[in-house]
Amino acid sequence: MSIREQVINTAMMAHSAAPEAARLTMGQKETILNQIAEKMWDERSFLQSENARDIEKARSKGLSLPMIDRLTLSDNVLAQTINGLKEIASFPDPVGEITRMWVRPNGMRVGKMRIPLGVIGMIYESRPNVTADAAALCLKAGNACILRGGSEAYDSNVAIAEIFRTVLEDNGINPNAVSLLPTTEREAILHLVKLEDLVDLIIPRGGEDLIRFVSENSRIPVVKHYKGVCHLYVDKDVDFSMAVSLAVNAKAQRPGVCNSLETLLIHSSITDEFLPKVSRALQEAGVALRGCERARKIVNGMTPASEDDWYAEYSALILAVKIVDSIDDAIRHIAKYGSLHTDAIVTKDYSASQKFLREVNSSTVIVNASTRMSDGYVFGLGAEIGISTTKIHAYGPMGVEDLTTTKFIVLGDGQIRE
Amino acid sequence: MSIREQVINTAMMAHSAAPEAARLTMGQKETILNQIAEKMWDERSFLQSENARDIEKARSKGLSLPMIDRLTLSDNVLAQTINGLKEIASFPDPVGEITRMWVRPNGMRVGKMRIPLGVIGMIYESRPNVTADAAALCLKAGNACILRGGSEAYDSNVAIAEIFRTVLEDNGINPNAVSLLPTTEREAILHLVKLEDLVDLIIPRGGEDLIRFVSENSRIPVVKHYKGVCHLYVDKDVDFSMAVSLAVNAKAQRPGVCNSLETLLIHSSITDEFLPKVSRALQEAGVALRGCERARKIVNGMTPASEDDWYAEYSALILAVKIVDSIDDAIRHIAKYGSLHTDAIVTKDYSASQKFLREVNSSTVIVNASTRMSDGYVFGLGAEIGISTTKIHAYGPMGVEDLTTTKFIVLGDGQIRE
Numbered sequence: 001m002s003i004r005e006q007v008i009n010t011a012m013m014a015h016s017a018a019p020e021a022a023r024l025t026m027g028q029k030e031t032i033l034n035q036i037a038e039k040m041w042d043e044r045s046f047l048q049s050e051n052a053r054d055i056e057k058a059r060s061k062g063l064s065l066p067m068i069d070r071l072t073l074s075d076n077v078l079a080q081t082i083n084g085l086k087e088i089a090s091f092p093d094p095v096g097e098i099t100r101m102w103v104r105p106n107g108m109r110v111g112k113m114r115i116p117l118g119v120i121g122m123i124y125e126s127r128p129n130v131t132a133d134a135a136a137l138c139l140k141a142g143n144a145c146i147l148r149g150g151s152e153a154y155d156s157n158v159a160i161a162e163i164f165r166t167v168l169e170d171n172g173i174n175p176n177a178v179s180l181l182p183t184t185e186r187e188a189i190l191h192l193v194k195l196e197d198l199v200d201l202i203i204p205r206g207g208e209d210l211i212r213f214v215s216e217n218s219r220i221p222v223v224k225h226y227k228g229v230c231h232l233y234v235d236k237d238v239d240f241s242m243a244v245s246l247a248v249n250a251k252a253q254r255p256g257v258c259n260s261l262e263t264l265l266i267h268s269s270i271t272d273e274f275l276p277k278v279s280r281a282l283q284e285a286g287v288a289l290r291g292c293e294r295a296r297k298i299v300n301g302m303t304p305a306s307e308d309d310w311y312a313e314y315s316a317l318i319l320a321v322k323i324v325d326s327i328d329d330a331i332r333h334i335a336k337y338g339s340l341h342t343d344a345i346v347t348k349d350y351s352a353s354q355k356f357l358r359e360v361n362s363s364t365v366i367v368n369a370s371t372r373m374s375d376g377y378v379f380g381l382g383a384e385i386g387i388s389t390t391k392i393h394a395y396g397p398m399g400v401e402d403l404t405t406t407k408f409i410v411l412g413d414g415q416i417r418e
Numbered sequence: 419m420s421i422r423e424q425v426i427n428t429a430m431m432a433h434s435a436a437p438e439a440a441r442l443t444m445g446q447k448e449t450i451l452n453q454i455a456e457k458m459w460d461e462r463s464f465l466q467s468e469n470a471r472d473i474e475k476a477r478s479k480g481l482s483l484p485m486i487d488r489l490t491l492s493d494n495v496l497a498q499t500i501n502g503l504k505e506i507a508s509f510p511d512p513v514g515e516i517t518r519m520w521v522r523p524n525g526m527r528v529g530k531m532r533i534p535l536g537v538i539g540m541i542y543e544s545r546p547n548v549t550a551d552a553a554a555l556c557l558k559a560g561n562a563c564i565l566r567g568g569s570e571a572y573d574s575n576v577a578i579a580e581i582f583r584t585v586l587e588d589n590g591i592n593p594n595a596v597s598l599l600p601t602t603e604r605e606a607i608l609h610l611v612k613l614e615d616l617v618d619l620i621i622p623r624g625g626e627d628l629i630r631f632v633s634e635n636s637r638i639p640v641v642k643h644y645k646g647v648c649h650l651y652v653d654k655d656v657d658f659s660m661a662v663s664l665a666v667n668a669k670a671q672r673p674g675v676c677n678s679l680e681t682l683l684i685h686s687s688i689t690d691e692f693l694p695k696v697s698r699a700l701q702e703a704g705v706a707l708r709g710c711e712r713a714r715k716i717v718n719g720m721t722p723a724s725e726d727d728w729y730a731e732y733s734a735l736i737l738a739v740k741i742v743d744s745i746d747d748a749i750r751h752i753a754k755y756g757s758l759h760t761d762a763i764v765t766k767d768y769s770a771s772q773k774f775l776r777e778v779n780s781s782t783v784i785v786n787a788s789t790r791m792s793d794g795y796v797f798g799l800g801a802e803i804g805i806s807t808t809k810i811h812a813y814g815p816m817g818v819e820d821l822t823t824t825k826f827i828v829l830g831d832g833q834i835r836e
Contacts, residue, residue, distance in 0.1 A: 108787055108791065110798065200808075215614075242831075253835050361825060364825065367828065368830040369831075369832065369833040370834040373526065373833055379528045379826065391618050392535070407783055407813055408783070408797065410785065410791060414663065416668075417667060
């Protein structure tokens with residue numbers, strides 16, 4: 001079979017399994033997910049020996065230590081993954097929920113009922129535990145999924161998918177509800193994203209290159225985010241210690257992730273007093289600062305920020321600092337350089353907080369909390385399948401609910417159109 | 419300027435106007451839309467003389483009389499359009515609505531606030547009044563729009579857009595919030611749908627060819643429906659007169675539209691008694707029947723239905739009739755041949771009604787009402803910008819709300835990530 005035929009074949013099988021996945025009751029899904037969690041622990045020596053082959057190949061290819069670390073299914077990673085599965089098992093079931101219902105003048109009741117999307121294509125990189133998370137979230141929302149992980153984790157991904165498929169089969173469910181692309185060729189992605197009649201949604205997770213590649217070639221809707229250039233704007237009327245704490249937490253608590261801070265905007269009326277304080281705290285946390293000219297006049301030894309710095313997602317302990325003369329300037333800066341991910345204001349002023357909430361249209365807009373709070377778990381969505389910075393379908397952190405849609409339901413007693 | 423440059427230019431101007439459109443208050447939008455409605459009536463002789471040029475060209479090209487009829491901005495069509503604008507003006511404003519808000523264990527409040535999508539590209543055919551409807555709905559939801567109507571209505575569309583733009587300008591708003599592509603070349607669509615950084619959503623309305631062309635070429639999310647192959651399933655335990663009334667209304671009240679009935683499915687246990695009754699009523703309404711073999715044995719002179727008939731959207735007074743042995747057979751038939759538009763059951767049986775509601779995943783699923791009820795106005799959405807049969811973003815009739823998205827808002831008092 002050609003790669004194209006293999007992909008079409010997998011997609012057709014997943015598509016046929018989707019109605020069964022959609023009909024699973026909440027109880028069945030809970031049982032199946034808990035059984036998968038248990039089986040993953042029981043079979044950890046199998047999982048780890050398959051994983052060892054991926055690691056061996058990665059070593060012989062000379063992959064970096066952090067890459068190999070991310071690839072490794074240690075007991076610790078497995079235990080976390082299994083806990084995640086049990087948590088997903090215990091969520092409320094989104095499927096069948098009637099989100100609204102209203103009555104029309106002719107007595108007809110109209111409502112919206114949550115249903116699964118159908119088939120979800122997940123395209124991701126490296127970490128094999130994403131295979132388990134993604135498959136579990138898709139199943140919980142009643143969807144079939146087609147998984148395509150990184151080639152370096154292929155054997156681990158096959159082993160994890162096998163556990164899902166075995167448990168599905170043991171419960172009399174079509175195992176193709178969890179399908180893995182049988183090839184790691186990049187070409188396979190190209191074929192998958194053209195199958196608009198078989199796949200309902202594509203979720204790519206990984207580097208900007210992968211996401212652009214998927215998005216430019218897909219005929220299927222894609223929910224994605226390219227990068228997180230998050231801002232914290234420190235308004236003129238502000239609690240200094242809160243502002244310092246939010247800046248340090250947002251930048252330094254975990255600088256490699258997409259909701260960490262990249263640019264600090266400070267109102268010019270407080271700069272003389274505030275900037276030295278926040279700079280000291282950031283530098284103590286190991287953060288290197290790159291400033292606009294005005295900021296550099298106040299703090300000695302700050303590297304100059306270039307135009308590129310305002311667009312940068314450093315993913316490292318580097319922070320760009322800019323002084324602005326008003327909240328409007330801050331909002332304009334965010335609109336121009338931001339990435340629609342997460343932007344925050346710290347302020348004591350009511351009308352500034354409301355203006356920021358209203359006028360910044362990033363997917364998450366925060367008053368007086370760290371940008372690091374922008375996360376599906378922290379928001380209470382239960383789990384996060386990804387973050388969307390495109391406004392269609394879902395915008396911001398996506399939970400299980402975002403893997404569903406709503407259909408209209410009509411309850412009549414004979415109404416006709418006059 | 420090349421066609422590509424013209425399109426990019428228009429899109430850039432609409433994109434720049436979008437933040438102004440997003441900031442309009444409910445009161446401003448009401449005023450502007452009412453002023454547009456009044457101006458359209460005041461300037462009807464201008465609109466009609468521009469329209470006359472389109473009609474003249476259409477005549478010289480030999481367009482059919484129904485086509486010319488759809489093109490014509492009669493006093494009656496204008497009055498209806500103006501009423502539509504006034505109705506849209508009076509809707510509640512979706513923008514800024516906080517649809518949910520909850521509290522996290524750390525005291526942080528998390529909510530979802532409705533915001534405009536940004537820039538919407540509308541691609542449609544023939545009827546120039548769609549220009550007014552679409553522009554008004556986009557504006558109401560705080561969006562800028564780029565309109566591309568049929569080439570045969572170009573002068574009429576320019577005239578209508580000009581009225582919108584003049585009123586916007588009179589109110590100090592950037593008129594590019596309502597933009598029309600300055601060319602009618604089909605190539606322009608190709609360029610428009612590639613501008614993913616400037617346009618947030620594409621809504622094509624028209625024939626299946628146009629919609630496929632848009633959908634296959636677009637890098638921007640597309641909300642669409644190809645066709646409406648709607649079913650009515652007459653269950654075994656049924657009020658015959660209601661079933662007959664629903665079948666006749668769904669098929670014959672307005673056969674040319676997408677929510678009219680195309681296939682009637684009848685439970686085999688009632689066929690002998692019910693089929694003659696419904697056939698007579700349908701034939702009296704001028705409907706030609708095409709039946710499966712079993713149906714043809716009961717009703718004389720029914721044309722045989724071929725496999726193609728089950729897929730057909732007749733848009734005419736023709737109806738396919740099939741006898742099925744169970745509700746499961748009916749659901750399977752709908753899943754195989756349906757178009758995810760609107761499907762209905764008529765039944766007195768509680769569990770049949772619930773099974774149908776649960777297992778048919780069309781965008782509208784109806785119990786005991788005509789498929790013709792599947793409509794934004796009838797559902798109380800206020801107006802309808804289109805119908806989506808793709809499950810992403812919106813599914814079913816789309817109202818003003820579906821031209822918005824929600825962002826997460828967070829109200830904290832200093833929360834950081836531990």
